[in-house]
Amino acid sequence: MATTSEPAFTSSSKPSSASLLSIRSVAKHFGKNIVLRDISLEIAEGEFLTILGESGSGKTTLLRILAGFEQSTSGEVWMSGERLDTEPPYRRRVNTVFQHYALFPHMTVEQNVGYGLRVAKRPVAEIQSRVTEALAKVKMSAYAKSKPSKISGGQQQRIALARALVNRPRLLLLDEPLSALDANLRRQMQVELKALQREVGITFIFVTHDQDEAMVMSDRIALLRSGELEQVASPREIYSRPATSYTAQFIGHTNLLRADVRQGTANCGALQWPIPLPDGAALFSLRPECIRPASASSSASSASPINAATVRFRAKLRDQAFHGATELLRVESDGGLILSIRTASRDLANSQTPIDDPLEFEFSAADAIPVRETSLTSNSNSGSNNEDGV
Amino acid sequence: MFSRAYRTAITVPPLVWVAVFLLVPYLLMFCYSFWSVSDSQAIVHSWDLDNYHELLTKPVYWQTLLRSMWIAARVMFFSMLLGYPLAYFLSFHAGGRKDLYYQLVIIPLWVSYLVRAYAWKTILGTDGVLNTLLQYVHLTRHPLDFLLYSPFAVVLTLTHIYTPFTFLPIYASLEHIPRNLVEASDDLGATPAQTFWRVILPLSIPGVLAGATFAFVLSLGDFLAPLLLGGPSGIMISNIVVSLFGAAYNWPLGAAISLCMLALVLGLIFFSERLEKKWSFQ
Numbered sequence: 001m002a003t004t005s006e007p008a009f010t011s012s013s014k015p016s017s018a019s020l021l022s023i024r025s026v027a028k029h030f031g032k033n034i035v036l037r038d039i040s041l042e043i044a045e046g047e048f049l050t051i052l053g054e055s056g057s058g059k060t061t062l063l064r065i066l067a068g069f070e071q072s073t074s075g076e077v078w079m080s081g082e083r084l085d086t087e088p089p090y091r092r093r094v095n096t097v098f099q100h101y102a103l104f105p106h107m108t109v110e111q112n113v114g115y116g117l118r119v120a121k122r123p124v125a126e127i128q129s130r131v132t133e134a135l136a137k138v139k140m141s142a143y144a145k146s147k148p149s150k151i152s153g154g155q156q157q158r159i160a161l162a163r164a165l166v167n168r169p170r171l172l173l174l175d176e177p178l179s180a181l182d183a184n185l186r187r188q189m190q191v192e193l194k195a196l197q198r199e200v201g202i203t204f205i206f207v208t209h210d211q212d213e214a215m216v217m218s219d220r221i222a223l224l225r226s227g228e229l230e231q232v233a234s235p236r237e238i239y240s241r242p243a244t245s246y247t248a249q250f251i252g253h254t255n256l257l258r259a260d261v262r263q264g265t266a267n268c269g270a271l272q273w274p275i276p277l278p279d280g281a282a283l284f285s286l287r288p289e290c291i292r293p294a295s296a297s298s299s300a301s302s303a304s305p306i307n308a309a310t311v312r313f314r315a316k317l318r319d320q321a322f323h324g325a326t327e328l329l330r331v332e333s334d335g336g337l338i339l340s341i342r343t344a345s346r347d348l349a350n351s352q353t354p355i356d357d358p359l360e361f362e363f364s365a366a367d368a369i370p371v372r373e374t375s376l377t378s379n380s381n382s383g384s385n386n387e388d389g390v
Numbered sequence: 391m392f393s394r395a396y397r398t399a400i401t402v403p404p405l406v407w408v409a410v411f412l413l414v415p416y417l418l419m420f421c422y423s424f425w426s427v428s429d430s431q432a433i434v435h436s437w438d439l440d441n442y443h444e445l446l447t448k449p450v451y452w453q454t455l456l457r458s459m460w461i462a463a464r465v466m467f468f469s470m471l472l473g474y475p476l477a478y479f480l481s482f483h484a485g486g487r488k489d490l491y492y493q494l495v496i497i498p499l500w501v502s503y504l505v506r507a508y509a510w511k512t513i514l515g516t517d518g519v520l521n522t523l524l525q526y527v528h529l530t531r532h533p534l535d536f537l538l539y540s541p542f543a544v545v546l547t548l549t550h551i552y553t554p555f556t557f558l559p560i561y562a563s564l565e566h567i568p569r570n571l572v573e574a575s576d577d578l579g580a581t582p583a584q585t586f587w588r589v590i591l592p593l594s595i596p597g598v599l600a601g602a603t604f605a606f607v608l609s610l611g612d613f614l615a616p617l618l619l620g621g622p623s624g625i626m627i628s629n630i631v632v633s634l635f636g637a638a639y640n641w642p643l644g645a646a647i648s649l650c651m652l653a654l655v656l657g658l659i660f661f662s663e664r665l666e667k668k669w670s671f672q
Contacts, residue, residue, distance in 0.1 A: 089576040
């Protein structure tokens with residue numbers, strides 16, 4: 001079941017609340033293999049939505065249904081009050097940036113960009129000016145006469161983008177467009193793509209398996225797991241308030257704490273914290289950066305209101321990995337619980353602590369987020385031979 | 391990586407083969423084409439261009455060559471007309487049956503050329519299947535005699551025989567077109583017809599050129615179909631070569647004609663390869 005939260009927009013260009021695209025109970029079966037089940041999603045005008053998922057989660061299939069390359073087995077897709085999924089791809093005001101760009105090798109850059117306008121039989125002068133404008137927008141004017149094989153991957157990427165945007169689609173679909181680029185170029189393109197989306201104001205649906213990319217670029221993330229929507233929320237919310245254990249583990253690192261709730265208190269080994277939940281077993285996600293070395297001062301002033309919900313525990317350092325600005329520690333608490341802790345490097349810089357000496361750590365009870373349990377591995381879809389994005 | 395002896399062992403036999411069975415015969419033909427035949431039916435090693443002169447001045451030779459080219463051109467045209475749609479259908483619309491259809495196209499290649507040529511003789515003859523049928527349904531009163539022993543019969547038979555040869559390279563080039571290019575064209579608003587003319591056809595041109603070359607070159611050199619089905623009006627240049635090397639016993643003239651055809655064919659292949667290179671992008 002999808003946990004659809006209200007869109008919490010964080011970007012400065014606040015999308016209007018009008019829904020552009022409405023995906024209603026879409027399912028897709030390939031023979032006996034269920035690739036998508038019961039996907040329902042509203043996408044707002046001007047929104048940057050990322051469909052995030054592992055390979056095989058069905059994200060590319062969903063995108064292909066929106067583009068019209070696949071027919072859904074059941075369900076409907078509507079765009080601005082009109083049925084979309086019954087139209088052939090060439091009649092949809094939807095354009096796609098393909099994973100491997102799919103530039104026409106027998107045409108120049110310019111001819112590629114002008115293709116959509118030419119087949120729509122626009123006047124030559126209009127095609128000329130719109131192509132020039134589109135090439136300028138992606139900073140590729142100098143390459144107008146080149147063949148796609150003569151330009152680099154990053155440049156092909158820009159041309160693919162220009163070729164789609166020149167048609168002024170209502171909706172732009174991007175199928176892992178950055179996956180073939182090297183890390184630096186990729187980061188640069190992420191920023192440029194986001195800026196471009198703000199500038200043109202077109203709704204983007206971006207498919208990726210890279211959670212960092214999703215976090216950086218999106219207004220909202222729709223996380224797919226084995227063909228089902230796991231959670232749809234803004235990057236900030238999906239990170240800080242994951243609804244399920246899968247979400248918590250897939251997006252960033254987390255500690256999953258299996259606790260027993262008794263009379264408003266969660267008990268997990270030696271750790272205890274107040275939680276307004278009914279009695280029974282519960283699973284909590286606690287981000288590594290929410291745990292910090294306990295400061296001597298805070299233990300002295302135990303009367304401060306924060307301390308009421310601060311959980312303190314002693315643990316032995318097992319492992320320490322230096323990551324530059326932060327450091328990832330693995331500690332074992334008195335009860336034998338292994339926890340990951342992310343701390344600013346300077347916090348422990350001076351302490352050459354012997355491994356056996358227990359240290360004191362603390363976290364706020366509010367940071368332990370109760371999550372529904374869902375498996376991390378996508379094996380509920382048996383025999384999934386539809387490889388996503390390959 | 392491999393020992394010297396091993397490399398010698400695997401490269402020398404094919405080279406010897408090519409030398410003995412290809413280069414030496416061509417060299418002999420080249421020599422023959424300058425020689426002549428004396429009145430007493432002996433080969434005279436005279437080294438002059440008389441044979442080539444005769445080739446250009448006697449109308450029967452260059453007219454037959456032109457007719458052969460015209461027949462070959464028609465075979466090329468009709469086998470493209472059949473082969474391209476077939477290849478297109480198989481590559482894009484055959485779905486799960488693709489392999490089955492592919493085998494069905496290939497199977498005729500296993501049947502002997504002679505059997506297929508004789509089959510057409512049975513079909514097209516005066517008492518053949520086609521004429522009998524036409525008379526039976528009263529479309530004609532008398533058997534149609536232009537069906538057999540005519541250029542028509544030759545073109546029909548050669549088209550039948552060489553269509554799989556044009557189909558194969560076209561099919562291969564269509565299979566090589568990345569399907570996301572077709573999707574991209576759809577996505578950008580092109581109708582299926584526009585996608586065909588603007589994306590699929592241009593990208594399949596190398597296959598079309600290769601297929602056309604096959605059909606033309608193979609038909610141009612054919613002598614069995616005209617022999618069996620061509621009649622006097624369907625004689626092709628190879629039939630002349632055959633008779634010059636056989637009954638007429640004029641090897642030098644036959645060699646000169648053969649070398650001219652070889653030059654023509656090599657020129658065509660060279661030209662078509664150049665064009666193919668120009669049109670290949672992958």
